[in-house]
Amino acid sequence: SSCLSSTYAPTSADDLVLALQNSFVRTSELIRWLELVDAIDALLLLKPSEPVAITLHPEPYLQLEAGQESVLRLTCRASSFPPPKYEWYFNGKPLSSQIQAGPVLELFNLTTDHSGTYKCRAWNACGSESFSNDCEVVVTPCRRKLVNKPPTLYATDKVALLISNANYEHDEKLFLTENDVESLAKSLAALNFRILAFKDLGKRDIINAVRTFCHFLQNGTYSLFYYAGHGFKCCGKDYIQSIDCSNECSVEDCVCFQDVIACIKSTPSSFNLIMWDACRDCRETSLDSRTSIVQTDPPHGSLRARRSSVVVFATSPYNSAVEVKGHQNGLFMEHLKRHVGRTVPVHEAIRCTLRDFESHALSDWQIPVVKYDIAGDHSLCDAILDGPGYRGNEILWTFVSTLPPDEEFRVTETGLRLRVTFSCDREVFCNSMLVTASLLPPVPSIHIDLQTLVCDGARAVNLSTAVLRVSSLQTLVSPLRLSVVLRDWESKNVVYLRNLHCGHPLVAAWKLRNSG
Template identity: 30%
Template sequence: MQKAVAITEQPVSVSVPVGYSFTLRCRAQGRTSLQYQWFCLPPRLWQGEPVIVLNPSEQWVEVGQPLQLQCAAIGVPAPSYQWYRNGNLLEQQKRKKLWITHTKVSDSGTYLCCASNSHGEHWTNAVDVHIGTCGSGRFFATDKIALLVGNNCYQHHPNLMAPVRDVFELSRLLEHLGFQVVSLLDLNKAEMATAVSRFLQLLGKGVYAIFYYAGHGYEHLGRNYMVPVDAPQPYAPENCISVQRILQKMQQQQTALNIILLDTCRKWYEPLPPSSPGLDVPRAGGRSEDAEAYELQDGEFSSGIFMKYLKKHILQEKKVTHMLEDVLEDIGRDPLVAGKQVMEIKHTLKEARSLTDPICPSRAATEHWGYSQKLPSKTMTFPCGVRVELHFLRLFSNLMFVCAKPQLPLAHITDPQLLLRQLTPEITKESM
């Protein structure tokens, strides 16, 4: 009887200098169409010990649905398999394929498989399995983290008006979507670097991350820079914050979705370099070709043009790139922008991820990012007998408003006036 597959041409050993290319060839015959898979074994002499050729992949599964993980190894003799969850041996899982017919929440964890024979053992990569009730959608985040920076009051450049309102409005919208948000105003270079560093530390596998900047910016040699409030004239890279550097570090965190929104007009025009392969980064921003940076608002106290249309679409349940394309179309139709600013989107997002995707934590809760403490209120009694209620309101993460309300005045006091000059050390300590 003819074999199902017969090798008709074997590869031949070759020796080439380092850096040179080579070609290996094999051919086979079979009853049906064939598929080929090459394997590269370790350079030392192989003794038959297991070599992993297929690692399991991360899985998200609804409660009650089946779970399948698969691994494969080659070895002589043929390896045996043993699966582990969170370091604990699974007695009934001793095959290449791990199969659980009806999953439970307790089946969540980190899985890996050991392939062994008489010559040794090798382990697959560890993968996370998430079992939850995150709805029937295919995608979800393990967490949602956002950093918003708006620079308005510059020491050496024209002041802006829109960033303060834009940051405030975007922070409220992102909180509605489940993001932990830190919103900061008027940062110098050191403060911007510290905020970005803290933001990057909290990113991790499966996280949806958003970085938003509104303020002055410029482009130099294909790189985009954000301008801190203390940057001197003229613009120079050493006095500013590189967007590409933030992008690169976000990429290293294994996040599920990275979004950088640059709501800024860049002073010099050069095409943006393409995003790194596999990195899901929509980037949006305004620019004016061969023109000075300027600010466009639809009214003196309104949002900037970009935010005007972003807040119209951001809560919609659709792929994030499609949402941004809707924003782009609306901006293109706005008469205030036509011929003056052009929004651009750069992305490599292939999956249909949306900002409305649910959150299913895969590990212990991360350190809180955002408002971690409730602000106090305080009633003060002055020597004259007047009582004043003090209330504290945090509209931004680094800016606190103090409201003072006098209680009913005493009979012997007429025309009372309240002037809030400076917080006392006692109140300042309590409000931290």
């Protein structure tokens, strides 16, 4: 018999099955490999449960003023296995799940009746639970109908577009860009940003993503754009390589980063942080006056660009951006994520990032460049002043953020329940969704087979027989339909069959909205 290396890392469930057929393995190794392929149903049988632990408590005290434009937002985060669920309490009683059942509690149109003690219960399917610290909220009576003198710097909304191009069809695969987007997205979500995170986009997809993003950039909005992937510099401009590009592609196959900057700056947003985390190596290619550079037409007409932006390049012209083997993040994000959530002006957070960069062993190979056209002390932590702009974006937001509802079905004559859950890939991507089927309680003798029935235009890959990743949702052309089949392991007989109608999840609904 053969023995698998301790460094073996399967890339799919099929790889793992083939390897196991010819190997003797320890349970701990099997669990590690199952985690690499996200085989949740198998992990529920093998991996020890982890108790719920609160990792982020809500603020201990908040004082707010009642009014139609006031909003209460509290955040609680927890870790556990199986993954935790959340339930919010007010004065010791659970709030309706229709109000909020996730890690972020949002209450609008506050009155003095909202004063009291709030806390969050985090729990998982194994019965473990933990409560957050209390948050004492005091809502004072409204003393004026209008804010006479709002804070010097505030946002009417905060929106981020994050793009990770990693799995190139004809070029070197990048291993850390998805981690970089995930790290940044979760940091920004804690600051109440709306997150539009995409992975593996083609040229037309990138242009459409920028146009979608710009629809959210209204008067007073804070925007953040971040691209991580392959790129190059040609004739003084930087180019984003789409996922179907090779390293020999021409500028006609790519999206000009300077066009993206111009599109964002042409909106009425009050502050823009625009970041490029890709190589800027010089590319020799033919480019003359007949070449059509991709233009992402601004949705706000001929608005003039204003002094509103900070543009950050992770490396200097004609140099590369570095991925260090064994690191969780690329070199730029490794330093940026330490400062992005600090309550300091953006220029101070960037300055601290550059200072940390200087002490890195590879600092001579990658030198970030920052360009300012704004002098204000805007911070990513600035408060959101609730108003018509925020509420208008809330309507748009439903077209890019809505998942199919989790469902639970009784398996006839068995006493078992089939549970199907939906989540964003890595909890952040709006064009990639994970679907997980599980039995409650788990039954090793019953095999779960989760498959697509209709997935036109999108891509579906089984991470295990009970976990399905549906990606490229931005190109989904018809409602998504799935099936779950339960079979007896020994007889192979079908125990239960359920078809699921999932509609147009996440960003697929935006495409449907625009075509309707």
